[in-house]
Amino acid sequence: MRTIRYHSYGNPDVLTVEEVPVPSPGPGQVLIRSEAIGVNFVETQRRRGTGPFPPPLPATPNGDVVGIVEEVGAGVTTVAVGDRVAAPVMGGAYADLVLADATFLAPLPDGIDAAQASILASPAQTALCVLKTARIQPGDTVLVHAAAGAIGHLMTQLVRHYGAGRVIGTVGSPAKADFAREHGTDVVVDYSTDGWTDEVLKATDGEGVDVILDSVGGDILLAGLDVLKPFGRLVFYGASGGTLPQVPAMRLIPMKHVVGCGLDQWWQHRPDDIRSGLQELIGHVTEGRLKVHVHAELPLAEAADAHRIIEDRAQLGRILLRP
Ligand SMILES: NC(=O)c1ccc[n+]([C@@H]2O[C@H](COP(=O)([O-])OP(=O)(O)OC[C@H]3O[C@@H](n4cnc5c(N)ncnc54)[C@H](OP(=O)(O)O)[C@@H]3O)[C@@H](O)[C@H]2O)c1
Structure with missing residues (x-):
């Protein structure tokens, strides 16, 4: 073979x-x-x-x-x-x-x-574990990084089902913007440009977002903390930007929560949640809510x-x- x-x-x-x-x-x-x-x-x-x-x-x-x-x-x-x-x-x-x-x-x-x-x-399971880790509250504004990626485009389709009100997605080039919109993103922001966080603030009337789902890490994660509301949650689950972020603890004092998410840990410690999550995902796929x-x-x-x-x-x- x-x-x-x-x-x-x-x-x-x-x-x-x-x-x-x-x-x-x-x-x-x-x-x-x-x-x-x-x-x-x-x-x-x-x-x-x-x-x-x-x-x-x-x-x-x-x-x-x-x-x-x-x-x-x-x-x-x-x-x-x-x-x-x-x-x-x-x-x-x-x-x-x-x-x-x-x-x-x-x-x-x-x-x-x-x-x-x-x-x-694995990709839909990862998306679901990230969404569950984020504890999204009904109506939350959620920022999804790399929204046109493999997991990203699944995340933007699922996130509203798990409570999000508004979905802001980031992409690394303008060519990906329409694709992100077609897969559930309300507002698309190009995070390869300076001032992308200003765009997020503009889109949220200066308030920022309740939840960030971050698979990029590095400076993107640190900049994201600037647009995360007090009591907001940032879930870190990948470093596709190539740099592992070092988060200064002082940046978290304004009630900002940063939590990691690894699918392997869910499998090891919450296998029943994984199995029930798989049934949920199969339902989303067969009923047309989740498309690849x-x-x-x-x-x-x-x-x-x-x-x-x-x-x-x-x-x-x-x-x-x-x-
Ligand atoms: N925690 C877990 O259990 C778990 C499990 C599976 C995967 N992951 C992570 O989830 C993330 C997404 O995985 P995926 O397979 O769906 O990948 P993907 O999103 O299809 O590809 C990665 C995306 O990252 C963005 N990106 C930002 N900075 C980049 C850079 N410097 N170089 C290359 N790409 C960059 C690119 O989108 P733009 O061009 O739009 O910026 C790229 O399309 C990865 O970080 C992966 O490691 C985590």
Whole structure:
């Protein structure tokens, strides 16, 4: 079978196609034949070795795999050979066949397409955990950073369902503004320009926002504190800007709450919430409240191009690889 591997950190060219033996599932694992693989931004940081968790080498990127179970390991009772599933796959997702932990498999409703199924593996779950962490109150004004991104465009669709009144979305270039509006953003602000926080204040009659959902970090997070109302909540869940923010504690005295959110922690400590959240998400998908926009579908062997698109900050929504 084919897998995509890199033996050194670097630019997308380090991703190469290799032939490897089909792996066997260990206890608690399943072997899945991939139908589609969702490509996540954080893998570009890991590939460069610059992210918070650079992988040991050689490495195959993680990703959101949709496919059919071909084999189950010892002790797996929740799925059977032939079932169609979506799975967050760690250490080996860009491949024809992948191993996944059976605990994390998302059940799939009949007829769901591969793109919609792929968001159930991790991006929609991340969005939901972030929204629940934010404890949005009815009518809150919510600022969603990177609103045209894979998770961002899911977040802007879901946020009103979880209480938001007004949704302000940031994007890194004017070309993304219409897309963000089409996916639930009321006001779009380009945070690559100086004075983006003034735009947010203008849009809120000088009051600021109740909630910020921040996947960018760095200076964007610090500037966001200027437009967060007293008693407001900022949820930090990613550092796509490349810099981990250092928040001076004094900036929090005006009753500003900053809280982190990691999907893995929800899985570890709140698995029941995750399972019920998955049912909520399946409802949103099947009833048409949550749609995924696929920016590009590329053959598995063109994984490097998928990473290039993401590093050029060109993607609207999500990118899929097709084995
Ligand atoms: N906490 C968790 O459990 C968890 C789980 C999954 C993902 N995440 C995080 O969630 C975030 C979104 O993930 P995603 O896969 O949906 O990615 P994405 O939003 O599709 O892509 C990242 C976006 O970040 C923005 N960005 C801002 N500064 C950037 C820079 N210097 N370089 C590149 N991009 C920059 C870009 O949008 P603009 O061009 O519009 O600025 C880009 O499209 C990532 O930070 C990821 O690490 C967290």
